[in-house]
Amino acid sequence: MNAKMLNRVLSVVTPALLLLAWEVASRTQIIDFRFFSAPSAIFKEFVVMLESGELLKHTLISLQRIFIGFTIGTVSGVVIGLAVGLIPAVSAALKPIIDATFPIPKVGLLPLVIIIFGLGEASKYAIIAIGVVYLVIINTVSGVRHIERIYLDVGRNYHASRLMMFTDVALPGALPMIIAGMKISMGVSLILIVSAESLAAKSGIGYLIWTTWQVFEVEKMYVGLFMAAVLGACLTALLDWLERVMIPWKRV
Amino acid sequence: MVEPKLRLRDLNRRFMLRDRAVDALAGISLDVAPGEFLSIVGPSGCGKTTMLRIVAGLETATSGTVEIMREPGSTRPLNAMVFQQESVFPWKNVRDNAAFGLKARGFGKRERYEMVQPILDKVGLRGFEDALPHQLSGGMKQRVAIARAFANDPEIMLMDEPFAALDEQTKLILQAELLRIWEESRKTVMYVTHSIDEAITLSDRVLVMSARPGRVKEIIDIKSAFPRPRDIAAVKSSPKYGEFFGRIWSLLRDEVMAASLVSA
Amino acid sequence: MVRRLTRLVGVLTAILAAIAVTPSRAADKVAPTTVRIGVIGILAEAGLYVAAERGYFTEEGLNVEFLKDMVGADAFPGLATGQIDGVGGSFGPELANAVLRGVRIKLVAGLNSYIPGWDAGALTIRKELIDNGRVKDWKDLKGLKIGITAPLPNMTDFFASRYLAQGGLTFSDVEFVTVPFPNMISALKTGGIDAAHTSEPMTTLAVDNKIAVKWRPVSTYAPPGLTVAILQFGPSLLDKAPDVGERFVTAYLRGARYYDEALARPDGKAEIAPILMKYTPLKDRSIYDRISFSYAPPDGEISVTGLEAMSTYYATHNGPNAGDVSKLVDDRFQKAALKRLGLYKKSGG
Incomplete structure (x- = not known):
């Protein structure tokens, strides 16, 4: 067995062993079943919630919120980031504001976002977009500023227009950093959507986790947590795939 | 004498290095004839690349003038540069890389693809049009860079040690191909190199520059000894080749010594 | 809203806290003279706050800490591990679920009942x-x-x-x-x-x-005499230190009685309002002149029929079925307190 296969086996066996240990610990009362439940009990609840369509409903609505908010945040982040990175006047105007507001924990903005955007879907999109936009801007700016000078020289030597410098040089040149930013902000999106849904929503994974805990339906809460993890893993895999397709020249 | 294609007059370039003024170029005056292949050799740091970049418009001279003569009614770009480093865009395939200049000039997709195909064929990239640079060898990537410059059909071609990073065999092959393409197009070329051998085999004239600040030390006429079209192997085996080599080297040696003393 | 959010974060920390202190280690804990009670911080908890301000807990040798917002599901891990001794709260589905899962919580005394004339x-x-x-x-x-x-x-x-x-x-x-x-x-x-x-x-x-x-x-429209807020104890007071629990309920009942009587006096609101202003978010003194105060049952009675009505409602609306709700009540503490204080008779002043 070569190292690669061993790694693959390990990546399956380790989580399985952890689940087994959890189950055993729960059954032998090493851990408190009342609060930690057991994988088998959670799985049973998972099946029930899957069959009733409840789980799918919450997952899809969260996914939709993430997708829309993430897209808004990424697109505007790339546009702003390119402008800040390439145009000194824009940088002078925006960089201080961006730097000053970036460290504000985005979760803390939730009440404000709800006041501005209301209790509906718009506030969910907004909070995710806000969380994403900063990371994408910062990575895009850094990506643009670290483009090898030679590519900019080529662009200038061939008298590429400003638009073409954006679309053909700066954007693809910064793409590896942009995608890295997107990957980080995907994690942030998940945190924000779960928080936002637990604050003001009638559906979604965050709502599921929050309300089931409120009425102490422990297994359901764990199913919600599990679903959040699955959602995170799937979205990360999606971005990994996107990275391979969009920047084939950067083989990691 | 015919009107020169490129005319440099009293070109100076001064850098500020912290608080100290450093002269990179001092009073360069030079005429390059239409269709001429001019090589520039000189010790490291003598300002050869700076001169090329000033002609390319990537840097500005502190004083002096650069004139590139356009044929009447021509809309061709003034220059196109082939860089020493890898300069093809990794995110564009071979065809789009070669057509970059044409795109910048506003040619439509189909049009520029049609224009670029004969050049890709000529530099031996047929069949690789859709490949991305990371799938190509270093030599192939430089072919793309050369194709990009030729495709743009500039008034003059600027080449900054385009083969310096390549292995010896690849270099020999590309030199021969460059000669062949150039002989078909007869572009005016300014070619910076640190290889005396390359300068002799490719050029009509060789400009030897002094150590910093760079000046025109001497211009050596090769063309009269080796008329076109040239066979590289024949050039290298000729006794005149040795004479040129010796002469250029003796001119350079003093400057290289001077340069190394300055930097030491 | 932020509070709710921090509580969400609290969910996981509370669970993690339960790991840190396993039940066996909690057993080694010395019987508390400090009693930690999770509260919401509302007017319905008035009896507790009056007891605290009147010094009744201190007289019983207790140091009572009120933990704001540590109620409902958030309080269960703390109760189970003895980090919280009791909570004030309503009878909701979370309580039924917790009891069904074997979390040891008992209803020990009524904090607030709905009776005519006291329509809070x-x-x-x-x-x-x-x-x-x-x-x-x-x-x-x-x-x-x-x-x-x-x-x-x-x-x-x-x-x-x-x-x-x-x-x-x-x-x-x-x-x-x-x-x-x-x-x-x-x-x-x-x-x-x-x-x-x-x-x-x-x-x-x-x-x-x-x-x-x-x-x-x-x-x-509510079931007559429904006990809407109830004092609940966890294992630390139920099992390890019932005497502390008895002293707590005794002090509380004294507070409840004092509160009810004070409000029957013309000048009573002036005495009660500042206490409630201290413990609840309602800081505007003038509003206390217009609100309907909560009734604190002076003997700590819990209406089992009211609980039954709620329990039946939950069970028939896709909620938990808590079964016999009288088993949720543990009246030991109330009885012991009444033994010391006597049954409440409306004093003429």
Whole structure:
């Protein structure tokens, strides 16, 4: 067995062993079943919630919120980031504001976002977009500023227009950093959507986790947590795939 | 004498290095004839690349003038540069890389693809049009860079040690191909190199520059000894080749010594 | 809202805290003279706060710490591990679920009951609907948007089932809108909801702002004598230090009695209001002159029939079935306290 296969086996066996240990610990009362439940009990609840369509409903609505908010945040982040990175006047105007507001924990903005955007879907999109936009801007700016000078020289030597410098040089040149930013902000999106849904929503994974805990339906809460993890893993895999397709020249 | 294609007059370039003024170029005056292949050799740091970049418009001279003569009614770009480093865009395939200049000039997709195909064929990239640079060898990537410059059909071609990073065999092959393409197009070329051998085999004239600040030390006429079209192997085996080599080297040696003393 | 968020984060930390202190280690803990009680910080908990301010706990040798917002599901891990000794709260589905899962919690004394004349709860209706004659009678509730605080089944929809029944209506006759308590007034104002069961001081605030009308007092639709807020103990007081529990309930009942009596005096509000201003978010002294105060049952009675009504409602609305609710009550502490204090007789002053 070569190292690669061993790694693959390990990546399956380790989580399985952890689940087994959890189950055993729960059954032998090493851990408190009342609060930690057991994988088998959670799985049973998972099946029930899957069959009733409840789980799918919450997952899809969260996914939709993430997708829309993430897209808004990424697109505007790339546009702003390119402008800040390439145009000194824009940088002078925006960089201080961006730097000053970036460290504000985005979760803390939730009440404000709800006041501005209301209790509906718009506030969910907004909070995710806000969380994403900063990371994408910062990575895009850094990506643009670290483009090898030679590519900019080529662009200038061939008298590429400003638009073409954006679309053909700066954007693809910064793409590896942009995608890295997107990957980080995907994690942030998940945190924000779960928080936002637990604050003001009638559906979604965050709502599921929050309300089931409120009425102490422990297994359901764990199913919600599990679903959040699955959602995170799937979205990360999606971005990994996107990275391979969009920047084939950067083989990691 | 015919009107020169490129005319440099009293070109100076001064850098500020912290608080100290450093002269990179001092009073360069030079005429390059239409269709001429001019090589520039000189010790490291003598300002050869700076001169090329000033002609390319990537840097500005502190004083002096650069004139590139356009044929009447021509809309061709003034220059196109082939860089020493890898300069093809990794995110564009071979065809789009070669057509970059044409795109910048506003040619439509189909049009520029049609224009670029004969050049890709000529530099031996047929069949690789859709490949991305990371799938190509270093030599192939430089072919793309050369194709990009030729495709743009500039008034003059600027080449900054385009083969310096390549292995010896690849270099020999590309030199021969460059000669062949150039002989078909007869572009005016300014070619910076640190290889005396390359300068002799490719050029009509060789400009030897002094150590910093760079000046025109001497211009050596090769063309009269080796008329076109040239066979590289024949050039290298000729006794005149040795004479040129010796002469250029003796001119350079003093400057290289001077340069190394300055930097030491 | 931020509070709710921090509580969400608290969910996981609370669970992690449960790892840190396993039940066996909690057993080694010395019987508390410090008693930690999770509270919401509302007017219905008045008896506890009066007992604290009057020094009754201190007289029992207890140092009582009130942990704000440590109630409901958030409190269960702490109760189970002895980091919290008791909580004040209502009988909601979370309590039924916890008991069904084997979390040891008992209802030990009533904190607040709904009796006629002490209507700290009410069915509040948007003023416009009263002014234009849209709502005159119970049956007119048909078609209204009803505010509830949590998804079904929970306490506010239990009340909804009661007042709708007064007009022969069911849930299918109305539309439910989930609104957290703090947002009820603005929801009434914007027309997001038309009616809701509200508690003090929200009812009075809504009336003061001419947003809504206190339409019917809670005693007209709640089960008679329903104990709406209940003192609950966890294993540390139930099993390890019942004597501390007895002293606590004794002190509490003295506070409850003092509170009820004070409010019967003309100048009583002046004494009680500052205490409540200290422990609850209601800081405006003038509002205390207009609100309906909560009734603290002076013997700590818990209405089992009321609990049964709620439990049955939960069980028949996709909620937990707690079974025999009388088993949720542990009256040892109440009995011991009454033994010392005697049954309450209304003193003439």
